[in-house]
């Protein structure tokens with residue numbers, strides 16, 4: 401396990417990411433791409449699919465606790481281990497299992513929901529082991545509300561010591577995720593590779609101020625890292641890409657139009 405961590409850390413540490421301009425000075429795909437992340441997510445611009453319908457997708461996290469240690473990389477605080485799988489369940493075909501070996505954090509958040517930035521955003525990076533080059537990220541928001549987050553406490557403890565980090569605890573007792581956004585995007589750090597399937601959990605998690613400050617300490621007052629800004633990339637153009645919101649709606653009159661239905665089928669085929 402330690403060897404695996406070292407290899408993963410070496411790969412990530414070889415990148416040198418500067419947030420001086422929020423990523424606007426990054427080059428190549430970061431500059432020229434058309435499906436870049438992060439973007440501003442707005443419910444008014446999303447196609448809404450209600451939970452428990454024949455088109456809804458459900459995420460089932462099945463991660464294992466691991467004795468591990470967190471590290472500051474060149475762009476984030478990250479934790480590497482063999483966490484296990486997130487199952488993506490479709491209504492009418494077999495599930496796919498996405499495997500994760502890393503998660504990291506951005507503060508403030510990279511994505512915005514209905515115009516709001518959150519204090520912290522976690523990215524669980526995953527691959528479908530059966531599809532070479534596939535990349536998926538599950539994003540989770542945290543916002544300071546005075547309540548201590550048990551999972552974040554474990555992450556903070558892992559800064560200097562090997563400790564048990566239970567990735568399941570980030571789901572706060574939820575064994576399935578039904579309310580989330582799904583869309584195409586990119587890595588939010590160079591080389592900004594596109595073709596990344598994003599899931600953003602729409603339920604915001606607890607955080608207390610001292611926990612937020614843990615993530616700030618790596619760049620607060622450190623002008624060489626980000627000019628005293630956060631490690632979040634500036635918002636990118638949405639460019640008419642489809643954003644699907646799986647969730648509940650208080651407007652039960654929302655109906656799936658046929659064109660949206662076809663797009664959902666296309667995305668489901670892409671995921672398979």
Ligand SMILES: [Zn+2]
Pocket residue numbers: 504505506523588
């Ligand atoms: Zn990230």
